[in-house]
Amino acid sequence: MDKRVIDQFWRQRATEGGGRWTEPEMLDYELSMLTPYVGANCHILDLGSGPAALSTRLLGPSCRLTAVDKYQSFLDSIPSDPRINTVCSDVVNFSYTTATYDLILLFGVVTHLDLAEELAVYENAARGLADSGVLAVKNQSSHHGEKQVDGYSESLKCHYVGRYPDIPGQAARLGRFFGKVEIRHYPPAFDKWPDTTHVCFLCSSRK
Ligand SMILES: C[S@@+](CC[C@H](N)C(=O)[O-])C[C@H]1O[C@@H](n2cnc3c(N)ncnc32)[C@H](O)[C@@H]1O
Numbered sequence: 001m002d003k004r005v006i007d008q009f010w011r012q013r014a015t016e017g018g019g020r021w022t023e024p025e026m027l028d029y030e031l032s033m034l035t036p037y038v039g040a041n042c043h044i045l046d047l048g049s050g051p052a053a054l055s056t057r058l059l060g061p062s063c064r065l066t067a068v069d070k071y072q073s074f075l076d077s078i079p080s081d082p083r084i085n086t087v088c089s090d091v092v093n094f095s096y097t098t099a100t101y102d103l104i105l106l107f108g109v110v111t112h113l114d115l116a117e118e119l120a121v122y123e124n125a126a127r128g129l130a131d132s133g134v135l136a137v138k139n140q141s142s143h144h145g146e147k148q149v150d151g152y153s154e155s156l157k158c159h160y161v162g163r164y165p166d167i168p169g170q171a172a173r174l175g176r177f178f179g180k181v182e183i184r185h186y187p188p189a190f191d192k193w194p195d196t197t198h199v200c201f202l203c204s205s206r207k
Pocket residue numbers: 010019020047048049050051052053054068069070071074089090091092106107108109112
């Protein structure tokens with residue numbers, strides 16, 4: 001994958017404040033999927049948070065959020081709140097030295113990581129997760145074998161590079177680090193393209 005194209009894509013979107021481009025109904029779906037994992041005093045780590053449209057909505061009064069993104073402009077758009085801490089970092093290099101997280105989110109990010117980076121993020125997340133914690137990994141997945149795109153996107157009006165892992169392959173990679181990997185298929189109504197679908201992997205019981 002051409003990382004220069006990916007970097008230019010997110011740098012541009014960060015200046016425009018555009019993290020997501022999915023419909024509001026998908027955000028509602030994700031909130032209802034994740035809310036059961038947010039208990040009292042939950043510390044959430046949002047890896048590749050963008051403006052944290054998802055994770056800030058999960059925050060209860062006793063919760064804390066650490067939002068991590070590679071682009072400071074995204075983090076600057078997160079509302080100031082004593083429960084929220086922001087870290088400008090590549091998710092691959094994020095340092096877990098200071099905390100143990102109850103819920104780690106990796107939403108819409110794997111698409112822009114190569115295989116080695118994807119594995120490194122899983123391995124580090126397994127180390128940073130609380131014993132009873134959950135890592136939730138969501139991205140578009142390919143129905144048949146991994147799919148890569150590299151070219152002009154009519155819908156995004158720019159050059160776009162991305163990787164859409166196949167579901168069994170991604171589940172197997174997560175299974176190297178977690179004893180339980182539950183696959184949640186999103187409703188087909190969210191699918192915009194015939195060869196990809198939206199999937200969340202809910203991972204617990206780190207190995
Ligand atoms: C599709 S957006 C999703 C934002 C958020 N997770 C959500 O679901 O609302 C992907 C985000 O990942 C960030 N990102 C992509 N690659 C990254 C990397 N290697 N390190 C840190 N952030 C990254 C982008 O800047 C962008 O904010």
